[in-house]
Amino acid sequence: METSPVLFYAGPHLLSFLALVLLYVVSSPCSASLFFNFYGASCPTAELIVANTVRSASSSDPTVPGKLLRLVFHDCFVEGCDASVMLQGNGTERSDPGNGSLGGFQVIDSAKRMLEIFCPGTVSCADVVALAARDAVAITGGPELQIPTGRRDGRVSAAANVRPNIIDTSFTMNEMINIFTAKGLSLEDLVVLSGAHTIGSAHCSAFSDRFQLDSKGKRTLIDSSLDRNYADELMQRCPVHASDSITVVNDPGTSSSFDNQYYQNLVAHKGLFQSDSVLLDDKRTRALVEDFANDQERFFQSWGQSFLKLTSIGVKTGEEGEIRQFCSVTNG
Numbered sequence: 001m002e003t004s005p006v007l008f009y010a011g012p013h014l015l016s017f018l019a020l021v022l023l024y025v026v027s028s029p030c031s032a033s034l035f036f037n038f039y040g041a042s043c044p045t046a047e048l049i050v051a052n053t054v055r056s057a058s059s060s061d062p063t064v065p066g067k068l069l070r071l072v073f074h075d076c077f078v079e080g081c082d083a084s085v086m087l088q089g090n091g092t093e094r095s096d097p098g099n100g101s102l103g104g105f106q107v108i109d110s111a112k113r114m115l116e117i118f119c120p121g122t123v124s125c126a127d128v129v130a131l132a133a134r135d136a137v138a139i140t141g142g143p144e145l146q147i148p149t150g151r152r153d154g155r156v157s158a159a160a161n162v163r164p165n166i167i168d169t170s171f172t173m174n175e176m177i178n179i180f181t182a183k184g185l186s187l188e189d190l191v192v193l194s195g196a197h198t199i200g201s202a203h204c205s206a207f208s209d210r211f212q213l214d215s216k217g218k219r220t221l222i223d224s225s226l227d228r229n230y231a232d233e234l235m236q237r238c239p240v241h242a243s244d245s246i247t248v249v250n251d252p253g254t255s256s257s258f259d260n261q262y263y264q265n266l267v268a269h270k271g272l273f274q275s276d277s278v279l280l281d282d283k284r285t286r287a288l289v290e291d292f293a294n295d296q297e298r299f300f301q302s303w304g305q306s307f308l309k310l311t312s313i314g315v316k317t318g319e320e321g322e323i324r325q326f327c328s329v330t331n332g
């Protein structure tokens with residue numbers, strides 16, 4: 001068979017071009033030296049192992065995805081995305097009351113145990129936390145994302161760092177903006193990432209500041225930005241002497257689906273936390289809330305970008321930090 005000279009000469013060039021493209025895709029730095037497919041050679045099954053662990057944990061306990069998604073927020077905002085939130089012990093981030101209602105730790109630990117069997121000393125807990133949150137979103141119907149990896153685990157975890165870096169539901173818009181800005185995140189990121197409250201649940205204490213006790217010891221609404229019927233439902237779910245363990249779903253109706261219902265709730269004045277409601281009340285963010293309420297695709301697209309920024313905050317790479325053997329303790 002005669003080979004066309006064009007093809008003959010174009011072939012090798014085309015091949016080397018494709019090889020270059022492939023090399024770029026496989027190893028392109030995304031942010032601060034994280035790379036897509038970082039474990040492609042050292043642990044090709046890493047992402048699959050995490051995804052399978054998250055899937056099986058979520059199918060036996062539907063509260064798992066919400067917990068994993070919140071965990072990455074609390075990890076990344078304190079000391080960067082370095083699994084500092086996973087470390088156990090006196091005075092660690094995890095021991096701070098502000099992190100008392102976090103969960104999902106066992107899921108991260110069990111993915112890591114599996115990874116240590118297949119690829120010992122290779123995959124960081126910080127990457128497991130980020131990948132698990134990414135998978136939690138996909139499992140609940142949200143966008144399926146590729147995220148870069150190569151985070152290293154931190155050796156510092158201090159309870160004292162939690163309060164100054166984690167946003168409380170009572171914060172004003174300006175206070176929230178200040179913390180987001182300090183992490184390199186924008187006002188748009190604040191609106192987008194708050195959309196995480198489309199899944200999961202909250203303890204009554206997380207929004208009790210929207211109510212007060214009247215002279216008869218009954219709860220009444222003091223936050224006029226909240227829909228009256230919704231407020232009544234919340235008061236019923238959280239009676240005055242309710243047990244501390246009672247929870248309320250963040251997004252009634254579709255609390256296990258990652259969708260744009262959260263924004264529709266906000267527009268209907270049914271944001272659970274004051275920090276949610278303020279996104280509709282503040283004129284700087286209202287239009288975006290309305291856009292997302294009307295257009296799930298737009299929310300999903302923005303989610304991809306903001307989630308990437310969230311999971312890149314203050315990452316340790318290269319020779320920094322370590323690859324922990326167990327996520328709850330630093331190495332030796």
Ligand code: HEM
Nearest residue numbers: 066069070073101167168169193196200201202203206275
């Ligand atoms: C912007 C300020 C934010 C505030 C004030 C806030 C506050 C809270 C609070 C108080 C809870 C309830 C905790 C409980 O009582 O168990 C909660 C739950 C949750 N938060 Fe946020 N959050 C914020 C942003 C975020 C971000 C950026 C994410 C992730 C990207 C996130 C993800 C979640 C998830 C998934 C839950 C449900 C947790 C579960 O089901 O266990 N939050 N948040």
